[in-house]
Amino acid sequence: MPSIRLTLVNNAKQTQRSGVILKLDDSTLSDSVDNTILQEIFTLAKNKLRLKKAKTLFLTNGVELTDPRWLLDGRVAQDSLIYVSCGEGFVGTISKPASSVAQSNILDDQMTERKESASITVLARSSYVDPESIIQLNKTALLPGMQQVIGQPDLHPGNLYPIGASFITHKYIYPALIGNDIGCGMAFYKTKLSSNIKPQKIVDRLHGIEGRWQEGDPQSFLTSILGPDHAQTGSAHSDQLGTVGGGNHFAEFVIIEKLVDQDLCANFGLTESHTYLIVHSGSRRFGQTVLEEAASNMPGGTHKGIEADSDVGRTYLEQHDRACAWARVNRELIAHRVLSKLNSEESAEKILDIWHNNVERKQIEGLGDCWVHRKGAAPSDRGLVVIPGSRGHHSYLVMPQGSQNLNGFSLAHGAGRLLPRAKALQKRPQASKSSAITAMQTTDLGSSVICEDTNLLFEEQPAAYKDISAVITDLEPFVKVIAILRPICTYKMRKEERS
Numbered sequence: 453m454p455s456i457r458l459t460l461v462n463n464a465k466q467t468q469r470s471g472v473i474l475k476l477d478d479s480t481l482s483d484s485v486d487n488t489i490l491q492e493i494f495t496l497a498k499n500k501l502r503l504k505k506a507k508t509l510f511l512t513n514g515v516e517l518t519d520p521r522w523l524l525d526g527r528v529a530q531d532s533l534i535y536v537s538c539g540e541g542f543v544g545t546i547s548k549p550a551s552s553v554a555q556s557n558i559l560d561d562q563m564t565e566r567k568e569s570a571s572i573t574v575l576a577r578s579s580y581v582d583p584e585s586i587i588q589l590n591k592t593a594l595l596p597g598m599q600q601v602i603g604q605p606d607l608h609p610g611n612l613y614p615i616g617a618s619f620i621t622h623k624y625i626y627p628a629l630i631g632n633d634i635g636c637g638m639a640f641y642k643t644k645l646s647s648n649i650k651p652q653k654i655v656d657r658l659h660g661i662e663g664r665w666q667e668g669d670p671q672s673f674l675t676s677i678l679g680p681d682h683a684q685t686g687s688a689h690s691d692q693l694g695t696v697g698g699g700n701h702f703a704e705f706v707i708i709e710k711l712v713d714q715d716l717c718a719n720f721g722l723t724e725s726h727t728y729l730i731v732h733s734g735s736r737r738f739g740q741t742v743l744e745e746a747a748s749n750m751p752g753g754t755h756k757g758i759e760a761d762s763d764v765g766r767t768y769l770e771q772h773d774r775a776c777a778w779a780r781v782n783r784e785l786i787a788h789r790v791l792s793k794l795n796s797e798e799s800a801e802k803i804l805d806i807w808h809n810n811v812e813r814k815q816i817e818g819l820g821d822c823w824v825h826r827k828g829a830a831p832s833d834r835g836l837v838v839i840p841g842s843r844g845h846h847s848y849l850v851m852p853q854g855s856q857n858l859n860g861f862s863l864a865h866g867a868g869r870l871l872p873r874a875k876a877l878q879k880r881p882q883a884s885k886s887s888a889i890t891a892m893q894t895t896d897l898g899s900s901v902i903c904e905d906t907n908l909l910f911e912e913q914p915a916a917y918k919d920i921s922a923v924i925t926d927l928e929p930f931v932k933v934i935a936i937l938r939p940i941c942t943y944k945m946r947k948e949e950r951s
């Protein structure tokens with residue numbers, strides 16, 4: 453009796469695999485309703501991969517395995533990988549049906565439908581991927597003009613669209629894919645502070661950075677960087693310029709735990725004897741206003757997209773670019789405010805500032821004139837990138853290398869959420885347990901956390917994020933790690949004057 457060796461792979465967490473051998477005989481291979489052999493694969497998946505709700509089997513090209521005869525006639529080869537899904541879409545690269553696939557006559561309805569869809573790539577092998585984010589990703593691949601959809605290893609579900617993804621379109625732009633925090637990003641500074649600085653000193657000094665910047669005029673600060681053409685840029689929101697904001701925005705002092713690439717670190721002047729500052733923030737209410745204005749100009753709603761080369765498209769892009777510029781200045785003023793509390797603003801050196809929520813035009817070989825949308829995805833075509841883990845995990849400085857085509861010229865912008873906010877909040881103890889709250893203000897890495905909002909403290913706890921080392925492993929084909937960073941103090945918010 454013939455047999456076939458297969459490796460069953462958990463589609464949502466592809467490091468989880470198990471080898472199996474199946475005996476094949478005519479009765480198990482009949483295509484009758486009971487599909488005995490496929491049932492046997494589901495049972496093995498349940499037992500070996502602990503996938504109690506195993507529902508769908510995919511071949512490596514994303515085609516669903518529905519016909520047991522493929523196991524015998526060579527369409528499923530010896531030692532094939534079979535991806536077992538609990539209802540989520542295929543995680544991996546789905547190429548548009550190649551002629552060889554079409555010839556083998558195994559196109560099912562789903563694949564035929566996908567002929568019209570963009571190619572979908574999910575770059576997660578070691579990282580956990582929530583099935584809901586794959587469903588969201590699949591939907592975006594059907595949007596008009598969509599060419600390529602790329603889920604990064606930090607992919608996780610958003611309200612309607614996934615976060616940790618890039619979307620490459622022809623002709624159309626999608627304000628809703630970018631969302632309201634247009635221009636959100638990460639800046640990384642080298643400070644003159646020694647790496648021996650006591651975190652408590654930072655905690656004691658970081659007061660007075662909530663609310664409007666009082667020590668100067670925010671709008672003049674903005675024009676001093678962007679020039680006089682920006683005198684009106686975001687002027688209605690100048691009370692928020694230089695403010696961190698809520699959610700997972702932060703200003704964090706880190707030290708270099710490991711110089712992985714000595715030469716590149718030396719080129720950027722990165723040494724273990726300094727303290728560095730990461731600032732994560734965006735365009736605050738300004739971005740929200742830009743999205744709302746775009747929505748009011750789009751009769752079909754922002755989800756329908758707009759032609760970039762139309763009046764509405766051009767207006768959105770102009771406002772979008774202003775919000776991105778504003779967000780960059782916002783990070784600059786946050787750094788200035790934070791560092792001035794430590795008398796260290798003068799000699800700080802900005803090493804990088806990147807947007808991870810934006811859309812930009814790019815000529816792409818083989819695709820031509822495109823729009824690259826990034827929703828929680830760092831650019832990999834602008835040099836050095838900082839990829840934060842969480843306040844209780846390491847962060848990574850990486851340099852993109854090699855071809856950046858498959859990843860949509862983008863990288864993970866962080867670890868990505870493992871738990872939705874509401875679930876993370878459930879871990880909040882009763883008010884009486886103040887010791888648990890105090891415990892949250894120090895991390896397992898010994899760093900300090902300034903966060904006077906208890907809900908936020910729990911929503912943003914390190915356990916709410918995926919494993920950053922798995923994310924970095926998944927990015928290996930595209931980057932070189934140059935340094936590993938260790939947090940020493942994270943500023944989230946104080947209950948002081950807020951705008």
Ligand SMILES: Nc1nc2c(ncn2[C@@H]2O[C@H](COP(=O)(O)O)[C@@H](O)[C@H]2O)c(=O)[nH]1
Nearest residue numbers: 700702828840841842843865866867868942
């Ligand atoms: N080093 C820190 N990293 C953090 C913190 N809070 C969140 N994060 C990481 O940043 C990204 C940002 O995600 P975004 O979608 O809001 O742009 C997130 O995925 C986490 O990995 C922190 O306090 N410190």
Ligand SMILES: [Mn+2]
Nearest residue numbers: 636637732808
């Ligand atoms: Mn962000």
